[in-house]
Amino acid sequence: MLKKLASVEKRYNELNMLLSSPETTRNPELLMTYGQEQSNLEPIVIAFHRYRDVLSQLGDATDMLDDQLDDEMKEMVREEIASLETEQETLEKELQFMLLPKDPNDDKNVIVEIRAGAGGDEAGLFAADLFRIYTRYADRQGWKSAVLSSHESGIGGYKEIIFQVAGNGAYSKLKYESGVHRVQRVPQTESGGRIHTSTATVAVLPEMDEVEIEIDPNEVRIDIFRSSGPGGQSVNTTDSAVRLTHEPTGLVVSCQDEKSQLQNKIKAFNILRARLYDLEQRRLEAEHGAARRLQVGRGDRSEKIRTYNFPQTRVTDHRIGFTSHRLEQILGGEIDEFIQELTATDQEQKLQQLAAV
Secondary structure, X not given: OHHHHHHHHHHHHHHHHHHOOHHHHOOHHHHHHHHHHHHHHHHHXXXXXXXXXXXXXXXXXXXXXXXOOOHHHHHHHHHHHHHHHHHHHHHHHHHHHHOOOOOOOOOOOEEEEEEEOOOOHHHHHXXXXXHHHHHHHHHHHOOEEEEEEEEEOOOOOEEEEEEEEEOOOHHHHHHHHOEEEEEEXXXXXXXXXXXXXXXXXXXXXXXXXXXXXXXXXXXXXXXXXXXXXXXXXXXXXXXXXXXXXXOOOOEEEEEOOOOOHHHHHHHHHXXXXXXXXXXXHHHHHHHHOHHHHOOOOOOOOOOEEEEEEOOOOEEEEOOOOEEEOOHHHHHOOOOHHHHHHHHHHHHXXXXXXXXXX
8 A cells, every 4th residue: 555655655756746837828728637646646646745744753652651751651652553453453543545446427517317117106206306306416516417308297297307416526426316216205196195105216327428438420310300399499499309329229218398399419429428427337247247247336327225214214224224214304405424334335336346356
C-alpha cells in the first residue's frame, strides 16, 4: 500500500507542476483534464500525509517510554500511543478504500428506466412514486433531470418512464438502485382495506457518448409515427415520434415526448447507446463471472432489492439487511442512508475480493 501511495503522491506533485506550466494554462482542455485528475488524487494525498504524521508521532511516543519518566507521564504517553494506533488503523482502512479501482463510469450521467411490474394500476402508481423519489433526490444533489420517454397508465402512474439524470457522480450513487422494488400497501381502489403487493423494475445505465459506443446507421431501422396518448401542444398531431430498432440485437427504443422529430431521435439514440453498453457489459460479466458476484455494485434487474412497507412505515434493502422507518422522508427523495450503506458494503466486498486474490 505504501508503494502505491508514494506513486499517487508523485503523480500529484507532477500535476501541480503541469498545471502551472504555460503550455497547460494556454490549453483549456488540458487544464480541465489535469485539474480533474489532481482533484481526484488530492483526498488520497491529504490522508497519506496525515498517515505519515501519525506514524512519526507513534515512533516519537514509543521512544519516550524508554526515557526516565515518572508513572504519571508514562500513563499519558501510553494513552497517546493508544489514540494514535486507533487513528492509524482508521487511516489505513480509509486509504485502502481510496486506492480501490474506481468504476470508470462513476462520474457519468445516467439514464434511469422504471417499468411497472406485477400489480396492475397499483404497480404503475408505484413506478410514479419511484420516479419522484429519484428526481427529488437529484434535486437535493443539485443535479438535473429530464424525461426522455414515458408511457402513462392513465390514473397518474406509468407503465414505463425513462429519464436522464445529469450531474457529477450521478452513476456512482444511483447505480445501486437497479433491480426489483416492491411496495406493500392498501391501494386507493381497495374497499376492503387489504394490503396488496406490487412491483416495479429499475435499471440505471451510464450514459454513453457517440465516441464510446459507435452505432452503425445501417444496422438501425428508423420508423416515424404519430405520437399517441396525452401530450403538449401539437405533440400528438404530427408525425414526430421515433422508433429505433437495432437489428443485430433486436433492441427497440421509442421516443414521442418531444414536439420535434429530431429531438425524439436524439433522445432515442442516447437510450439505445446506453442499452447497448449495458448489454455488452452483461455479456462480459457472464463470460468472466467475477464481476457479477458483487451484486451490491450492480443489482440484477430480476433481483428483489428493496421493499417499501406502508403499514409499518419501513423500507428494507434486502441485499444488506438494512431497514429504515423514515418512509415519508424516503418518498421525498431522502435515500442517502441507503446509498451510504450500499457504498460501504460494496467497498468491503471489493476489499475482500482483492485480499482473496
